[in-house]
Amino acid sequence: MRFTKLALPLLGLPLITAKPLVARTDTESVQDLNEQALSALQSLSDNSTETSTTEKRASKCNIFNAKVRKDWKFLSSAEKKKYIAAVKCLQAKPSIADPSFAPGARSRYDDFVAVHINQTLSIHGTGNFLTWHRYFTYAYETALRNECGYTGYQPYWNWLDNTADPSKSPLFDGSDTSFSGDGSFVAHNGSVTANGNVFIPSGKGGGCVTSGPFVDYVINLGPVNPIQDGMEPAPETLGYNPHCLSRDLSSFTASGWLTLPNILNVTVGAAARSVLLFQNELQGRFTDGFLGLHTAGHGVAGGVSGDLFGSPVDPVFFLHHAQVDRIYWIWQALHPFQAKTIAGTITLFNTPPSRDTSVNDLIYLGVNAPSKKIGSLLDTLGGDPLCYIYV
Numbered sequence: 014m015r016f017t018k019l020a021l022p023l024l025g026l027p028l029i030t031a032k033p034l035v036a037r038t039d040t041e042s043v044q045d046l047n048e049q050a051l052s053a054l055q056s057l058s059d060n061s062t063e064t065s066t067t068e069k070r071a072s073k074c075n076i077f078n079a080k081v082r083k084d085w086k087f088l089s090s091a092e093k094k095k096y097i098a099a100v101k102c103l104q105a106k107p108s109i110a111d112p113s114f115a116p117g118a119r120s121r122y123d124d125f126v127a128v129h130i131n132q133t134l135s136i137h138g139t140g141n142f143l144t145w146h147r148y149f150t151y152a153y154e155t156a157l158r159n160e161c162g163y164t165g166y167q168p169y170w171n172w173l174d175n176t177a178d179p180s181k182s183p184l185f186d187g188s189d190t191s192f193s194g195d196g197s198f199v200a201h202n203g204s205v206t207a208n209g210n211v212f213i214p215s216g217k218g219g220g221c222v223t224s225g226p227f228v229d230y231v232i233n234l235g236p237v238n239p240i241q242d243g244m245e246p247a248p249e250t251l252g253y254n255p256h257c258l259s260r261d262l263s264s265f266t267a268s269g270w271l272t273l274p275n276i277l278n279v280t281v282g283a284a285a286r287s288v289l290l291f292q293n294e295l296q297g298r299f300t301d302g303f304l305g306l307h308t309a310g311h312g313v314a315g316g317v318s319g320d321l322f323g324s325p326v327d328p329v330f331f332l333h334h335a336q337v338d339r340i341y342w343i344w345q346a347l348h349p350f351q352a353k354t355i356a357g358t359i360t361l362f363n364t365p366p367s368r369d370t371s372v373n374d375l376i377y378l379g380v381n382a383p384s385k386k387i388g389s390l391l392d393t394l395g396g397d398p399l400c401y402i403y404v
């Protein structure tokens with residue numbers, strides 16, 4: 014037993030030491046973590062009670078038959094265009110939510126935005142933050158596939174690419190294989206996070222995106238609590254408020270927060286010791302000016318993405334949250350004894366004070382997916398319904 018406990022966290026280390034002694038880029042170092050996670054999961058699978066590899070490959074969900082989520086930049090142009098076409102399809106399909114719930118929802122895409130807006134104060138800074146956003150992203154991926162003919166899986170945003178200039182990123186370069194680029198320049202005095210603790214200086218945008226697939230996209234819901242100077246909230250929280258996709262790409266936020274040390278800290282460093290430390294450092298604490306990788310990613314996009322409530326209106330949200338989930342998946346794989354633990358209460362940083370989150374609590378996504386217990390969403394290879402890995 015003692016041997017097992019010592020051995021498991023060391024799994025995969027030979028992958029690093031075996032590589033030639035040349036400097037690894039930050040992106041490659043994160044890729045090493047991803048490979049360690051895969052080898053840890055494979056070792057767990059090898060140590061399971063099933064006898065043969067053939068048997069494993071045939072069983073319900075395992076590392077061999079799991080769906081594979083990839084880095085956006087490694088999708089072919091054709092694959093990127095198919096993903097973008099499916100997003101636009103979801104934005105064109107009529108909403109199926111009860112209009113009394115979200116009167117402003119017009120599209121199937123809005124049905125996702127609406128449940129996020131509605132539950133914001135009970136899904137951030139809470140014990141369900143990681144699993145809620147995991148299932149939300151999964152439900153969105155499923156809608157793209159089942160309702161809009163997408164045949165791939167949910168890609169992720171590799172945070173450490175292009176941090177010096179996010180407008181060069183394949184996600185934000187404004188090409189027809191991006192999520193549109195920066196907003197037009199609108200003079201403003203930066204953005205201040207909701208608690209007033211972090212100031213993000215203005216970039217070169219602030220207005221509507223000017224190129225790429227989402228240049229004509231009309232957002233119907235939000236913003237609820239915009240943080241960019243001069244941006245006004247919608248008159249009603251879930252009312253109809255047509256507006257454009259705005260961005261203010263922030264190299265300040267990307268280069269300051271989307272860093273290798275921050276990723277190492279939460280996956281193998283001091284903040285990897287418990288799920289509570291992990292989730293707070295990853296997500297960002299809204300109380301003391303620590304943005305964290307998650308909040309920083311929203312801040313890098315800026316504009317409508319700065320609104321904690323309405324951030325899913327920017328389709329890049331789902332690539333960002335796939336990366337948040339990838340980091341969670343890596344942490345879980347490298348910490349198998351803690352992988353299924355949860356921590357936190359059911360209100361935003363326990364405000365107002367509330368009970369602890371339970372693995373028996375349901376994740377509710379309205380019309381977007383059947384409700385699932387948190388306990389069934391802790392393992393991406395759990396098979397009910399999750400069955401995916403990251404590469």
Ligand SMILES: [Cu+2]
Pocket residue numbers: 129136137146321
């Ligand atoms: Cu969220």
